[in-house]
Amino acid sequence: MSQSGFARIRSIFEHLTGSDSKIATFILDNPAEIRSLTIQELANAIGVSTATISRFVKRVGFTSFREFSLSLASSPIVQNNFFGEIDPTDDQTNIVHKVFSGAENALDATVNLIKPQTWSTATKWLLEAETIGIFGVGGSSIVALDAYHKFLRTPLHVEQHPDYDVQLMQTVHMTDKDIAIVISHSGRNHNTLNIARRLKEKNIKIIAITAYPKSELAKLASVTLASVAEEVNIRSESMSSLIAQIAIVDSLFTLIGVHLGDKTQSIVDKTRLTIEASRE
Structure with missing residues (x-):
């Protein structure tokens, strides 16, 4: 099921x-x-040129204004309810397809948004860090734990704890030779911002993962990996944003793993043997 212009x-x-x-x-x-x-009528209504409209249409993923217009015409008007994009007439198959489509859209938009240099900088800092502290509270603690679980398979030294007070204690022990990964969908969670401010006061580089690159967290960060998400509901904890953020973590893990090569493979093998031995 293709994504509508409204959704994109x-x-x-x-x-x-x-x-x-x-x-x-x-x-x-x-x-x-x-x-x-028409494209001319839309341009007149907004007060921009038709060329500006054409560039916008291509930026959101359509080859022409006609394709974009047809997508809008065939899309049901979204009602302001808990499940946003879900129409009351949708059957089970349509609902499932829309959820999966939202996730696919979030992944496509995210990978196209993050610049190659941003990936390079984040990877370089992580490889050079003495310790990597991973921070996230509430729903973002899921992504933080996933990052910790993956990075344990690399030679890097990583620390993560789900409790907010313990995370504050983590910041006390970190130095400017360390790197922090701070995760927040909204980028404005009070506890997360408190952690980020403490890290910044200690001149610790912050890699922020957030869906809002203009948020307070992004302003505190040294580098921001922005996750894009189609809001399929009106909650701030977007389901598709969570998937995009996990994909960002997967990408960082893979970039590090490939760079370290045999060292990572050795730890992966040892980890697998240890886990398998515990199941005997």
């Missing part, structure tokens, strides 16, 4: 600036009216 715009809305943000806002605020407008 929502998935990257927080990352848009300038004319793109203006166009996206107009389209999302006028879902019924927008369906019948």
Whole structure:
């Protein structure tokens, strides 16, 4: 099931600036009216050129304005309910497909948003760190634990704990030779920001994983790996954002593992043997 124009715009809305943000806002605020407008009429209504509209359409993943317009016309108007994109008439198959489509959209948008240099910088810092502290509270603690679980399979020294007070204690022992991975979907969780501020005060580089690159966490971070998510519900804990963030962690783990080569393979083998021995 292909993703609608409305869904694609929502998935990257927080990352848009300038004319793109203006166009996206107009389209999302006028879902019924927008369906019948030509590219010239849309440009006139927003106060931009048709060339600007064309660039925007391609940026959200469509080859032409016609394809984009047809997508809008065939998409049901989203109602402001708990499950957003889910229509009351959807059957089981449609619901499942929409959930999977949201996840696919989040992954596609995320990998296209993060620049190669950002991956390179984050990987370099992690490889050079004496200790990697991984931080996340609430729903983000799931991603933090996943990162810890994966990085244990590398030669890197990593620390992670789900309890907020213990995480604060972690920051006390860290130095400017260490690196912190701080995870927050919204980038504005009070406890997470408290941790990030303490890390910054100690001149510890922060790699932020958040869906909001303009958030307070992103401002505190040295590098931000932005996860994009289609909001399939009105909760801040987006399901598709969680999947995108785990994919970011997987990518960092793989980049590190490939770089360290045999050293990583040796630890992976030893870990596998240890776990298998415990099951006998």
